[in-house]
Amino acid sequence: MEVYKITGGKRLQGTIKVSGAKNSAVALIPASILADSPVTIEGLPEILDVWTLKALLEEIGGDVSFENGTMTIDPRPMIDIPLPNGNVKKLRASYYLMGAMLGRFKKAAIGLPGGCFLGPRPIDQHIKGFEALGAKVTNEHGAIYLRAEELRGAKIYLDVASVGATINIMLAAVLAKGRTIIENAAKEPEIIDVATLLSNMGANIKGAGTNIIRIDGVEKLHGTNHTIIPDRIEAGTFMIAAALAGDGMTIDNVIPFHVEALTAKLREMGVTVVEEEERIFIPKAPTLQSVDVKTLVYPGFPTDLQQPFSVLLTQAAGSSVISDTIYSARFKHIDELRRMNAGARVEGQTAIISGPATLQAATVRASDLRAGAALVLAGLIAEGETEVQEIQHIERGYSDLIEKMRGIGAEIRKEVVPDPTSSKEDSERSTKRND
Ligand SMILES: CC(=O)N[C@H]1[C@@H](OP(=O)(O)OP(=O)(O)OC[C@H]2O[C@@H](n3ccc(=O)[nH]c3=O)[C@H](O)[C@@H]2O)O[C@H](CO)[C@@H](O)[C@@H]1O
Numbered sequence: 175m176e177v178y179k180i181t182g183g184k185r186l187q188g189t190i191k192v193s194g195a196k197n198s199a200v201a202l203i204p205a206s207i208l209a210d211s212p213v214t215i216e217g218l219p220e221i222l223d224v225w226t227l228k229a230l231l232e233e234i235g236g237d238v239s240f241e242n243g244t245m246t247i248d249p250r251p252m253i254d255i256p257l258p259n260g261n262v263k264k265l266r267a268s269y270y271l272m273g274a275m276l277g278r279f280k281k282a283a284i285g286l287p288g289g290c291f292l293g294p295r296p297i298d299q300h301i302k303g304f305e306a307l308g309a310k311v312t313n314e315h316g317a318i319y320l321r322a323e324e325l326r327g328a329k330i331y332l333d334v335a336s337v338g339a340t341i342n343i344m345l346a347a348v349l350a351k352g353r354t355i356i357e358n359a360a361k362e363p364e365i366i367d368v369a370t371l372l373s374n375m376g377a378n379i380k381g382a383g384t385n386i387i388r389i390d391g392v393e394k395l396h397g398t399n400h401t402i403i404p405d406r407i408e409a410g411t412f413m414i415a416a417a418l419a420g421d422g423m424t425i426d427n428v429i430p431f432h433v434e435a436l437t438a439k440l441r442e443m444g445v446t447v448v449e450e451e452e453r454i455f456i457p458k459a460p461t462l463q464s465v466d467v468k469t470l471v472y473p474g475f476p477t478d479l480q481q482p483f484s485v486l487l488t489q490a491a492g493s494s495v496i497s498d499t500i501y502s503a504r505f506k507h508i509d510e511l512r513r514m515n516a517g518a519r520v521e522g523q524t525a526i527i528s529g530p531a532t533l534q535a536a537t538v539r540a541s542d543l544r545a546g547a548a549l550v551l552a553g554l555i556a557e558g559e560t561e562v563q564e565i566q567h568i569e570r571g572y573s574d575l576i577e578k579m580r581g582i583g584a585e586i587r588k589e590v591v592p593d594p595t596s597s598k599e600d601s602e603r604s605t606k607r608n609d
Pocket residue numbers: 197200266267294295296297298299300301334335336337338339360477478499500501
């Protein structure tokens with residue numbers, strides 16, 4: 175199995191470049207299904223989720239090329255093949271195939287999505303939206319079947335401001351007859367990015383980025399060229415790395431406004447954050463002060479940075495409290511950080527972290543994407559060599575992490591090590607053979 179090995183204690187310096195946003199990419203790619211000619215998306219991150227979506231579009235007949243971050247998708251040959259299993263289970267965002275295929279074919283059959291386990295992740299608001307637009311939706315053997323005679327605009331109030339439901343309803347509504355209004359819509363920057371692509375394809379969308387989005391359905395959508403926004407969560411991960419172990423680091427290709435909640439918390443801890451137009455400079459941090467953090471929908475502190483940020487809190491003087499109001503069980507990384515000598519415990523939806531602690535290297539497991547990022551960050555400052563296992567979660571969302579980190583002075587490498595589980599099976603098999 176592949177693992178990351180990190181030798182802690184190296185100081186980080188120089189410039190690190192942020193890739194295109196994962197959570198935009200995974201919606202922009204399915205959005206192309208709605209066009210009647212090729213769509214080109216530039217600046218895509220080279221992450222597993224993007225490769226999996228490419229494979230899914232090919233499964234339904236799309237002609238897709240992906241090179242140097244540019245994907246060109248010809249949606250014309252696509253057909254409405256059911257996708258109940260397989261690749262759809264590898265990522266959360268396969269749910270966008272529901273909205274996009276429903277919009278184009280008026281029917282779809284998509285397996286329930288995978289992605290990180292962070293506590294319950296229902297999709298009831300997506301389904302409520304599809305039904306309001308006129309689709310009949312059934313759940314059969316773990317796959318969602320959607321069918322509509324025609325889609326008609328509707329007023330949809332989201333019980334929770336869900337990113338996925340907001341985008342999925344936009345995808346289903348752009349080719350529907352009449353006006354759709356999404357109330358209590360999510361406001362994340364990725365929603366604006368998807369609305370920008372759809373508008374450039376000919377859609378009529380107003381209000382993306384606010385909590386009321388109005389969509390007037392159009393007859394058809396055409397191909398276009400689009401450049402993706404930078405990944406604010408990757409940028410935030412690097413900002414945290416800079417505060418943890420940096421001797422002056424520049425994070426390049428970032429929209430400072432998108433990471434304002436993190437910047438505010440870093441400043442509260444005593445870290446200097448210098449914002450430029452598309453770059454952020456963080457000098458060597460002084461002694462860090464403890465802070466309390468609560469994750470909220472955008473523009474609040476993002477849940478996706480909660481786990482990486484908790485590593486920084488292990489280095490702050492005093493006790494910090496971090497609460498996740500979006501995902502109740504997003505704390506699997508805490509057990510792993512404890513193995514590394516962090517002073518941390520979980521109480522309900524809250525982690526209590528006391529510091530500063532001298533982290534010690536250990537063999538740890540990435541239970542999910544941002545838990546993995548957190549463990550890499552912990553490895554950067556731990557005494558000794560940390561081994562991070564189950565890195566496929568990390569590679570679902572971080573592009574060229576090893577190369578980027580090495581570029582600023584980290585000692586990190588990917589290695590193949592024997593898998594303890596398979597060696598047990600192998601030895602059992604060979605024992606049976608010998609019997
Ligand atoms: C691919 C993608 O973009 N993933 C992001 C997206 O996930 P995702 O779109 O799955 O997250 P949502 O915004 O939908 O979820 C927010 C909250 O709403 C709840 N909920 C959601 C939908 C629904 O139908 N019913 C319901 O109750 C969820 O359980 C969660 O508590 O936003 C999350 C919150 O910013 C991020 O952590 C993920 O990185």
